[in-house]
Amino acid sequence: MFGVTIPSPLSAAELGPDTSPVAYDVVGATAYITLNRPEFRNSQNSVMTYSLDAAFGRAVDDAGVKVIVLRGAGKHFSAGHDIGTPERDVHVKYPNTATLYWDHTDRVGGDQRLARETEVYVGMCRRWREIPKPVIAQIHGACIAGGLMLAWICDFIVASDDAFFSDPVARMGIPGVEYFAHAFVLGPRRAKEILFTGERFGAAEALEWGMVNHVVPRDQLEAKVEDIAERIAQMPQLGLALTKKAVNICEDQMGLRNAMDSVFGWHHFAHSANAETMGGDSLGGMDAKSMKSSADKQSS
Numbered sequence: 001m002f003g004v005t006i007p008s009p010l011s012a013a014e015l016g017p018d019t020s021p022v023a024y025d026v027v028g029a030t031a032y033i034t035l036n037r038p039e040f041r042n043s044q045n046s047v048m049t050y051s052l053d054a055a056f057g058r059a060v061d062d063a064g065v066k067v068i069v070l071r072g073a074g075k076h077f078s079a080g081h082d083i084g085t086p087e088r089d090v091h092v093k094y095p096n097t098a099t100l101y102w103d104h105t106d107r108v109g110g111d112q113r114l115a116r117e118t119e120v121y122v123g124m125c126r127r128w129r130e131i132p133k134p135v136i137a138q139i140h141g142a143c144i145a146g147g148l149m150l151a152w153i154c155d156f157i158v159a160s161d162d163a164f165f166s167d168p169v170a171r172m173g174i175p176g177v178e179y180f181a182h183a184f185v186l187g188p189r190r191a192k193e194i195l196f197t198g199e200r201f202g203a204a205e206a207l208e209w210g211m212v213n214h215v216v217p218r219d220q221l222e223a224k225v226e227d228i229a230e231r232i233a234q235m236p237q238l239g240l241a242l243t244k245k246a247v248n249i250c251e252d253q254m255g256l257r258n259a260m261d262s263v264f265g266w267h268h269f270a271h272s273a274n275a276e277t278m279g280g281d282s283l284g285g286m287d288a289k290s291m292k293s294s295a296d297k298q299s300s
Contacts, residue, residue: 004086009050009094012058022051023073024058029066029233030226031059035150038074043288044146045082046089049120053097056128066233066240068131069225070154071138077163078147080177081121084288090116098123110272113282121149121178122264126257129153129248132241134232138225139163139203140218149179155244157211158225159203160218165211168198172284174270180263184256185211 015024023034033055035042042048059068072078082088093105096119104115128135137154143165151157151165167176175195176182182191190209194201203215216224232240271282278285 006045006087006089006092007047009047010054012054012061015051015055015058019051021045021048022055024055026059026062026065028230029064030229031055031062031065031068033059033068033070035070035072035078038072038076040082040085040087041076041079041142042072042074042147043079043082043085044150045085045087046092046094046120047087048082049124050094050097053124053127056131060131060133065133066235066237067229068133068135069138069229070135070150071225072140074141076141077137077139077143078150079142079288080145080147083283096123098127109275110268113271114268117178117264117268121146122260125149125153125179130245132244133237134240134244136225136229138221139212140221145169145177149177152179152181152185156213156228157206158214158216158221158228159206159212160221161203161215162218163203163206163215164200165194165202165206166198166200167194170195171198172270172286173274174284175263175266178264178267180260180267181256183259184251184254 010019010022015022017023017025018036020036023032023036025032025034033052035044035048035052037043037045037048056068059065091105093103096103099119101115101118101123104112104119107115134156135154136156136158137151138158139151140160140163143151143163145167148165148167167182169177182195186194186209201209203212206212207215214224214228270284274284275282
């Protein structure tokens with residue numbers, strides 16, 4: 001796998017309507033940022049992560065952009081972190097953007113995993129959560145594990161009725177994905193249910209539980225998001241930025257940031273425990289195929 005040539009992340013200037021792994025387009029006052037690895041169900045490698053960061057930065061810097069929409073190309077929003085495609089790039093060095101931490105590629109074991117995940121998972125998600133412009137997640141198809149992290153950093157979630165969600169990483173012996181907002185976006189008991197079972201839940205359930213704002217038929221999803229974006233764009237930009245900051249502060253005061261730091265520690269303890277007992281495999285013997293197979297069996 002590591003013999004495959006990994007492309008470089010896209011800079012803000014290189015992004016376009018059809019670029020991969022992230023596409024970028026502006027229509028009116030809305031920037032559309034599209035996860036564009038459909039052949040791999042938009043699984044997130046580091047190239048996608050850094051290209052996505054460049055896209056968010058471009059949207060923030062463009063004074064004409066009032067609202068950002070995050071969406072996925074192809075059949076699914078995102079199947080989560082890349083744990084098995086030919087372009088999996090855990091071994092590649094990228095300049096840190098979200099954190100001041102040492103490079104992971106010259107480290108080993110738990111030190112290596114902690115360095116990389118501090119930057120590309122928790123660090124990036126926290127950076128994007130603080131974007132001073134409203135961000136809408138437009139979700140269809142699968143939104144799994146790392147896909148949830150991308151959805152949860154957004155201010156609105158609008159889903160099609162065929163969308164489904166899950167965080168199945170307890171099958172790896174790991175207590176949820178790195179950006180651990182589960183108890184805040186789902187409530188403690190629903191969070192435990194979806195983590196303990198690893199089962200998928202649908203858009204209707206996500207709406208009932210308060211995780212998403214709206215659910216619409218698939219053929220109405222784009223129009224619904226466009227309508228919300230147009231209404232938000234009529235508001236003064238500074239007012240939107242300050243309002244977003246105010247709500248985020250309240251969420252942090254309720255314990256989101258501290259809880260996430262604590263759970264991130266347990267997450268990495270689980271990786272290390274797996275590696276000690278599974279011959280160095282920090283994922284507990286699971287891979288993309290076995291995770292999908294387990295989910296398909298439970299949903300059938």
